[in-house]
Structure formats: C-alpha cells, structure tokens
Amino acid sequence: MKIICNQKILAHKISIVQKAINGKTTLELLKGILLTAKEGTLNLTGYDLEIGIDTHIQAEIVEEGEIVINARLFGDIIRKLPDTFVEIETDSDNNVYINCLNSRFKIKGDSAVEYPRLPDVNENDLYNIPQDLLKNMIKQTVFAISQDQTKPILMGELLEIVGGNISLVAIDGYRLAVRSSEIDNMSNNTKVIIPGKTLHDVNGLLSSEDDAIQLGFDEKNAIFIINETKIITRLLDGEFIDYKKLLPREYGVRAKVNTKELLNSIERASLLSQSEKNNLIKLSIRDNSIAITSNTEKGNVYEEVSIELEGDYLDIAFNSRYFLDALKVIDSEEIFIEFTTNVNPCIIKPVDGTKYTYLLLPVRISSNI
Amino acid sequence: MKIICNQKILAHKISIVQKAINGKTTLELLKGILLTAKEGTLNLTGYDLEIGIDTHIQAEIVEEGEIVINARLFGDIIRKLPDTFVEIETDSDNNVYINCLNSRFKIKGDSAVEYPRLPDVNENDLYNIPQDLLKNMIKQTVFAISQDQTKPILMGELLEIVGGNISLVAIDGYRLAVRSSEIDNMSNNTKVIIPGKTLHDVNGLLSSEDDAIQLGFDEKNAIFIINETKIITRLLDGEFIDYKKLLPREYGVRAKVNTKELLNSIERASLLSQSEKNNLIKLSIRDNSIAITSNTEKGNVYEEVSIELEGDYLDIAFNSRYFLDALKVIDSEEIFIEFTTNVNPCIIKPVDGTKYTYLLLPVRISSNI
Numbered sequence: 001m002k003i004i005c006n007q008k009i010l011a012h013k014i015s016i017v018q019k020a021i022n023g024k025t026t027l028e029l030l031k032g033i034l035l036t037a038k039e040g041t042l043n044l045t046g047y048d049l050e051i052g053i054d055t056h057i058q059a060e061i062v063e064e065g066e067i068v069i070n071a072r073l074f075g076d077i078i079r080k081l082p083d084t085f086v087e088i089e090t091d092s093d094n095n096v097y098i099n100c101l102n103s104r105f106k107i108k109g110d111s112a113v114e115y116p117r118l119p120d121v122n123e124n125d126l127y128n129i130p131q132d133l134l135k136n137m138i139k140q141t142v143f144a145i146s147q148d149q150t151k152p153i154l155m156g157e158l159l160e161i162v163g164g165n166i167s168l169v170a171i172d173g174y175r176l177a178v179r180s181s182e183i184d185n186m187s188n189n190t191k192v193i194i195p196g197k198t199l200h201d202v203n204g205l206l207s208s209e210d211d212a213i214q215l216g217f218d219e220k221n222a223i224f225i226i227n228e229t230k231i232i233t234r235l236l237d238g239e240f241i242d243y244k245k246l247l248p249r250e251y252g253v254r255a256k257v258n259t260k261e262l263l264n265s266i267e268r269a270s271l272l273s274q275s276e277k278n279n280l281i282k283l284s285i286r287d288n289s290i291a292i293t294s295n296t297e298k299g300n301v302y303e304e305v306s307i308e309l310e311g312d313y314l315d316i317a318f319n320s321r322y323f324l325d326a327l328k329v330i331d332s333e334e335i336f337i338e339f340t341t342n343v344n345p346c347i348i349k350p351v352d353g354t355k356y357t358y359l360l361l362p363v364r365i366s367s368n369i
Numbered sequence: 370m371k372i373i374c375n376q377k378i379l380a381h382k383i384s385i386v387q388k389a390i391n392g393k394t395t396l397e398l399l400k401g402i403l404l405t406a407k408e409g410t411l412n413l414t415g416y417d418l419e420i421g422i423d424t425h426i427q428a429e430i431v432e433e434g435e436i437v438i439n440a441r442l443f444g445d446i447i448r449k450l451p452d453t454f455v456e457i458e459t460d461s462d463n464n465v466y467i468n469c470l471n472s473r474f475k476i477k478g479d480s481a482v483e484y485p486r487l488p489d490v491n492e493n494d495l496y497n498i499p500q501d502l503l504k505n506m507i508k509q510t511v512f513a514i515s516q517d518q519t520k521p522i523l524m525g526e527l528l529e530i531v532g533g534n535i536s537l538v539a540i541d542g543y544r545l546a547v548r549s550s551e552i553d554n555m556s557n558n559t560k561v562i563i564p565g566k567t568l569h570d571v572n573g574l575l576s577s578e579d580d581a582i583q584l585g586f587d588e589k590n591a592i593f594i595i596n597e598t599k600i601i602t603r604l605l606d607g608e609f610i611d612y613k614k615l616l617p618r619e620y621g622v623r624a625k626v627n628t629k630e631l632l633n634s635i636e637r638a639s640l641l642s643q644s645e646k647n648n649l650i651k652l653s654i655r656d657n658s659i660a661i662t663s664n665t666e667k668g669n670v671y672e673e674v675s676i677e678l679e680g681d682y683l684d685i686a687f688n689s690r691y692f693l694d695a696l697k698v699i700d701s702e703e704i705f706i707e708f709t710t711n712v713n714p715c716i717i718k719p720v721d722g723t724k725y726t727y728l729l730l731p732v733r734i735s736s737n738i
Contacts, residue, residue: 073640073667080637095668103637107668268449268472271442298442299464299476 001065002089003037007081007100009057010042014075016229017046019201020053021071032068034115035088037061045118046071051198052118055229063089066112069096077105118232121223126214129166129183131226134213135206137168137179138199140329140356145196146172157199158240159222161190169243170196175322176243180355192217193236202231247359248345251338253311255285256351259335263327265292265303270320272296279320280363285339286313294320316342317365326358370434371458372406376450376469378426379411383444385598386415388570389422390440401437403484404457406430414487415440420567421487424598432458435481438465446474487601490592495583498535498552500595503582504575506537506548507568509698509725514565515541526568527609528591530559538612539565544691545612549724561586562605571600616728617714620707622680624654625720628704632696634661634672639689641665648689649732654708655682663689685711686734695727 017033025031025048036043042059045052067090077098078086087099090109098105146154158169167180202224206213214225217235224231266281269292273279284291285307292303316339327335332350339346342365348358386402394400394417405412411428414421436459446467447455456468459478467474515523527538536549571593575582583594586604593600635650638661642648653660654676661672685708696704701719708715711734717727 070667076640077637080633080640082633102634102673104671105637105641105668106670107641264449264451265471268446268474271445271449272474272476298439299474301475302473304471 001035001037001067002062002087003042003059004062004085004087005042005057005059006084007078007086008083010086011075011079011081013044013055013057014071014078016055016205017044017053018071018075019204020046020048020051020231022048023072029068029110029115031070031072032110032115033071033074034066034068034112036066036112038064045115047116047118049116050195050234051201052232053201053229054118054232065090066115067094067096068110068112068115069107073107077107119221121216121218121221121232123214123216123223123225126216126223126225127161127166127183128212128214129181130210131206131213132208132210133181133183135203135208136331137166137181138203138206140179141168141170141177142196142199142203143325143329144170144172144175144177144358145199146170148172153193153236153238153240156193156195156236158243159190159192159194161188163189169240171241171243171246174319174361175326176246176357176359177326178243178355178357190217191240192222193238193240194222195233195236198222198231198233202226205229205231246345247357248338248340248347251311251340251347253285253309253314253339255290255310255337255339256308256334257290257305257337259327259330259333259350261305262290262335263324265305266320266323266327269294269301269303270324272298272301273320278363280317280365281320281323282315282317282365284313284315285309311339314339314342315365316346317363318346318360319363322360326360330354330356370404370406370436371431371456372411372428373431373454373456374411374426374428375453376447376455377452379455380444380448380450382413382424382426383440383447385424385574386413386422387440387444388573389415389417389420389600391417392441398437398479398484400439400441401479401484402440402443403435403437403481405435405481407433414484416485416487418485419564419603420570421601422570422598423487423601434459435484436463436465437479437481437484438476442476446476488590490585490587490590490601492583492585492592492594495585495592495594496530496535496552497581497583499579500575500582501577501579502550502552504572504577505700506535506550507572507575509548510537510539510546511565511568511572512694512698513539513541513544513546513727514568515539517541522562522605522607522609525562525564525605527612528559528561528563530557532558538609540610540612540615543688543730544694545615545726545728546695547612547616547724547726559586560609561591562607562609563591564602564605567591567600567602571595574598574600615714616726617707617709617716620680620709620716622654622678622683622708624659624679624706624708625677625703626659626674626706628696628699628702628719630674631659631704632693634674635689635692635696638663638670638672639693641667641670642689647732649686649734650689650692651684651686651734653682653684654678680708683708683711684734685715686732687715687729688732691729695729699723699725 034045041056043056045054081100089097094109096109160167169178216223332352334351403414410425412425414423450469458466463478465478529536538547585592650663701721703720714728
C-alpha cells in the first residue's frame with residue numbers, strides 16, 4: 001500500500017473512527033485502525049465488535065492495499081505533523097512508513113487479513129432525520145439510561161418509529177425520559193434498542209446543523225450515516241419496558257413555571273445536600289409559588305419560585321439531581337410540572353409543545369422534614 | 370455582623386482567597402474564610418499557616434463584626450446567586466444568614482476569635498515589577514522546581530535581587546532555569562527562597578497587563594501586593610545552591626535554531642518513546658541541521674531541523690520531556706543551544722537577548738543507539 005493524502009483531513013478522520021476503538025481491549029488487532037486504499041479512496045475503520053465506524057477520505061493511491069495501525073499511535077503521529085501532504089507506505093513485513101516534510105516514521109503495523117469486517121446492514125431502506133433534532137433527542141434522554149449491569153436492556157434506549165413519529169426512550173429505576181418528533185418518509189414501523197455507548201458516540205459525531213442524516217435497521221444491527229461516516233452498532237436483545245403504561249393519564253395538580261428560574265433555585269437548594277445520600281429537596285406547592293427547601297447538617301435553605309397553579313396545595317420531595325438532569329436539557333422557556341399525589345411520579349413537560357416527557361419518582365418524606 | 374454587597378464581586382473575591390485554603394487540612398477553622406466587616410469594607414482572608422491571602426470589597430456595613438465561613442460552601446452559594454445585592458448577617462450563635470432576592474440560606478459559621486492572623490510584613494520598603502513580567506518569569510522557571518521532598522529547599526525558587534537585577538531560579542536534579550530582568554527602584558539586595566506553591570498561587574492571580582505590582586520581604590516572609598489583594602508567604606529556610614557555579618562558562622558547539630520548529634520536531638520524535646522510562650531522543654548535530662531520532666519497540670523516527678552551526682559535529686541524547694519543558698515557555702523566535710561535550714550539560718537561551726538560561730543534563734548513550 002502507498003498513498004498520499006492531506007494531514008488535517010486524515011487527522012480528523014482518525015479521531016472519528018477512534019470513537020469505536022476500546023483502548024482496554026486485550027485483542028491487539030482491535031486497538032488498530034484498518035486502512036484500506038482502493039480506487040482513489042483511503043478507507044478507515046474502527047471496530048470493537050459491538051460498534052463499528054467507517055469513514056473515508058480522498059487520497060492519491062500509488063499502490064492499493066490494506067494495513068492495520070495502532071489507533072492511538074497513528075492518531076498521535078498524524079495530529080502532530082504539519083498541515084501538508086502525508087505519504088503512508090507499507091512493506092511486505094507490515095512495517096508502516098509515514099513521511100511528511102522533514103519527518104520520517106517507521107512503525108509496526110499488523111496484517112489486515114485477520115481484522116474483523118463490519119456487518120452489512122441494508123442501506124436501501126433508510127429514514128432521514130435532521131442531525132440537530134437527533135442530537136437534541138439524544139441529549140434529552142441519554143442521561144436517564146440505567147447504569148445497572150444487571151438490567152442490560154435498560155442500558156440502552158428504545159428507538160421506536162410508529163406512524164410517522166420517532167421516539168427515544170430511556171428508563172432507570174427512578175425516572176423515564178421520552179423525546180418524540182414527527183419525521184418524513186417513514187416507510188414502516190420499527191422498534192429497536194440502541195446501546196447507550198452507541199448513542200454517546202453518535203451524539204459526538206452529530207453537529208447542530210439541520211441537514212439530514214440517515215438511519216437504518218435490520219434484525220441485529222442499526223446504521224447511522226452522517227455524511228461519509230457510517231456507524232454500525234449491534235442492537236440490544238430483548239423486550240423493552242412498556243413505558244406508556246408507566247405514564248399517568250391524569251394529574252390533580254399542575255404548576256407552570258419558568259425553566260431557568262426553577263433550575264437555578266433547585267441548584268442552590270441542593271448545595272447543602274450535595275454530599276448527602278439522596279440530595280433531598282422538598283417542594284411546597286402553593287397558590288403563586290413553589291417553596292424549595294432543604295435541611296441538612298450544614299444548615300438550611302429556602303428558595304421561592306413563582307408559578308401558576310391548577311389544583312390543590314401539595315408537599316413533595318425529590319432527589320434534586322434527578323430533577324436537575326431534566327431541567328438542564330429542556331430548552332423551552334416554561335414547563336408544566338404535573339402531580340397526582342406526593343407518593344406518585346410527577347411529570348415534567350415543556351409548555352411550548354415540544355414532545356418531551358420526563359417522569360420522576362418522588363422520595364417519601366416524613367411530615368416533619 | 371450585617372453587610373450588603375455585590376454578588377459578582379464577592380464571588381470573585383472568594384475565588385481569590387480560596388487559593389490559600391487547603392481543603393485537606395484537618396483543622397476545620399482553616400477550611401474557612403475569615404470575613405471582617407469594618408468601616409465600609411468587607412475583608413476576606415484565607416490562610417493555611419504557610420500562605421495567606423487577604424483582599425477586600427466595598428460593602429454597606431450595617432453592623433460591624435467578624436465570622437469564619439466554610440470556604441467551599443460559601444463560595445458555592447455565592448457563585449450560584451443571581452447578579453444583584455447579597456445580604457450577609459450573623460447571630461450570636463455564629464449562624465450565618467445569606468439572603469438574596471428569593472433565596473434564604475442559614476449555615477453554621479465559626480467564631481473568628483480563634484482564627485490565626487496573618488504575619489505583619491513591612492510594607493514601607495517595596496519593589497515594583499510589571500505583573501506580566503513577573504508572570505512570565507514564573508512561567509519560564511516554575512516547572513523546574515524539584516518535587517523531591519527530601520530536598521525541601523529545591524521545592525522553592527530562589528528570588529535574588531542584586532544591583533538592579535531580579536532573578537528567579539529553579540533547580541531539580543536534571544535541569545536549572547534562570548530568568549532575570551532589570552527593574553527600577555531597587556533599593557537594596559535580597560536573596561530569599563519562595564515556596565513553589567506560592568509561585569503557582571501568585572501566577573494564578575497575575576494578569577497579562579503591564580501595570581506594576583509590589584513585592585516586599587522580611588526575614589521570614591514575603592508579600593506580593595496585586596491591586597487590593599495581598600499574598601503573604603512564609604519563606605523557605607536554608608541556603609540555595611550556588612547556581613552560577615553550575616553554568617558552564619564556555620561552549621565548543623553552538624546551534625542557532627527556530628524555537629517552534631525544534632519544539633514540533635522533538636514533540637513528534639518523542640511520540641514513540643512516551644511510555645518508556647526516560648523519553649530518550651538523540652540529537653545529531655551536523656553542518657546545517659540537527660537530526661532528532663528515537664528508536665523504540667514501537668518503531669523509529671527521524672526528524673530534521675535546519676540550524677546554523679558554530680563548532681564541531683556532536684551526538685548527544687536527552688530526556689525529551691525536559692527539553693520540551695523549556696521550548697514550550699520560550700516566546701523568542703530563535704534560540705541558541707550551546708554544548709561542550711555529550712556528557713556535559715547543554716544551555717538553551719533565546720537569541721533575542723531575553724535574560725533566560727536553561728541548563729539541561731544529557732543522558733549518557735552507548736554508541737549503537
């Protein structure tokens with residue numbers, strides 16, 4: 001193999017495929033990036049057997065070929081080279097020669113023969129979705145994915161496409177986040193579970209532009225196509241929780257409140273309880289305001305935020321961290337908080353109609369807190 | 370005590386005095402900031418018994434008084450409050466009430482009676498130095514301070530004022546960095562050893578402006594006055610190494626080289642040796658170029674940088690990290706590197722006359738590397 005390509009673009013592409021490489025793997029080959037030089041294109045692949053990322057750049061191909069190079073070392077070298085053309089050449093012993101102006105590297109590569117190939121996913125039947133929308137959907141749900149290894153299915157998110165509507169759903173034992181949106185060109189219905197790690201990786205590759213990216217699924221895999229980059233991920237096996245059953249149909253008390261004001265007040269109220277076990281804050285919902293209080297060894301705090309109330313007064317307590325997680329990712333200016341009783345979950349949703357629902361379990365409190 | 374002051378300014382001042390507070394101290398009182406309200410001014414003090422920082426802000430003093438408040442909690446609370454006026458009040462049980470718009474905190478403070486007072490340092494006999502110059506002098510030397518606890522004297526820097534010249538000197542077992550400058554109004558000669566931690570703290574408070582700050586010394590302490598902030602530090606006891614004796618008087622080989630080009634080449638050359646013990650790189654000095662090579666398990670690298678040479682050819686090896694430390698902090702475009710033999714220290718100094726000298730020991734090499 002012998003190719004010549006641009007340093008800056010190559011460095012950028014290496015950083016993309018590096019996301020799929022697990023530095024802790026014991027398989028030396030999987031610490032590498034597969035380079036494939038063919039027909040005017042240099043292809044780069046990283047694959048940890050669960051997530052694979054594949055991308056390419058234009059290159060002058062002097063001699064076609066394949067090689068595997070340790071991703072970290074290769075990335076470090078290419079990133080440090082000057083912004084000009086880089087020549088990469090291999091010999092029959094899998095040595096890799098990297099030349100660029102006055103720099104000459106010789107490093108050991110690995111034969112590409114044993115490198116595992118990414119699964120083929122049918123790319124004929126793809127869904128289009130604006131990348132800023134998908135980025136936002138991931139941001140608003142991904143923190144509610146369970147970290148509990150004994151419930152592997154909840155370490156991913158349900159991606160559901162039904163009747164022109166796409167939803168992402170994450171649940172751990174304490175809260176549930178659902179973000180939905182209409183999208184065009186939805187041909188048929190789908191229900192898959194995407195691993196949390198994949199969503200983090202995909203999120204890292206999405207920009208805040210509104211141009212479309214493509215999604216596709218088969219029985220075992222999902223594919224995300226972002227410009228010339230493909231991310232292929234194994235799906236999680238099993239049945240996701242029927243989350244719709246968990247959402248209460250009615251509420252007795254509803255407060256309309258400014259998102260940012262509530263966020264700031266709860267952040268302050270939780271300062272005293274930060275080192276305690278459950279970050280307990282108490283909400284006292286009254287006619288025109290919520291009082292947020294916390295009472296700990298360090299002292300106590302009282303915060304007040306204006307609300308518009310429908311329904312009765314209510315005292316209810318929460319783990320402030322779980323409350324804040326949602327408030328931090330809601331871009332809408334105002335939210336509704338809907339309650340039934342102080343031992344039933346509450347629902348947070350934007351007033352502006354954004355299809356986002358966050359369900360949160362309260363903490364049971366004794367009356368004297 | 371009862372005072373009213375501006376949230377933003379108070380938050381900024383807290384972050385300044387927090388630098389003097391060692392969160393790991395077992396003395397609860399020293400985790401606190403001493404607040405003193407008197408005559409239109411709120412004074413803030415942090416002190417770990419080695420370094421003390423003292424600053425103040427204008428405040429409306431409703432009732433004079435003193436209190437000690439846990440620095441971290443106080444800082445967290447004040448920083449999270451809205452940008453408006455904050456009221457701070459204490460009661461006779463050392464409870465502290467912090468009120469700001471709709472936020473009301475009550476936290477436990479401590480009596481100020483037991484809080485240690487900062488030593489008095491004579492402020493009549495001060496030296497002036499532009500803060501950007503002092504910042505640069507610290508930056509160019511502080512990394513060469515020893516981390517070896519068995520040589521406590523080398524865990525500080527020599528600050529020497531002789532004949533209108535100020536120098537900062539740091540030495541560990543492998544290199545020596547000296548930065549000097551002329552300054553005005555130097556009344557008498559001084560030789561003190563400032564702890565490394567103090568220099569880091571002072572550096573963090575200096576800006577890149579060229580307005581003067583003040584320095585003063587007595588037998589046991591030094592004082593740095595940066596606007597309304599005073600940093601008082603204990604000096605290190607003992608005799609510093611006579612560093613001038615270590616600097617070679619002559620050189621046999623001198624190379625003039627572009628600082629940035631050499632930095633980039635050595636950074637690349639050291640990529641392969643990063644995980645090895647001594648980051649070994651070899652320099653081969655020839656007529657018009659230095660070849661920088663490194664040969665490790667991972668492979669080898671050859672870099673070439675243009676030079677202007679005086680003297681003979683030389684092969685010499687270094688720990689690349691120590692070489693890079695100096696190149697990173699030299700702002701001058703070109704440097705001289707002066708050698709005697711390949712087992713004697715080399716000297717790096719800027720071509721433009723900046724009074725900076727970096728001495729570096731080579732690594733002995735066998736001939737076949």
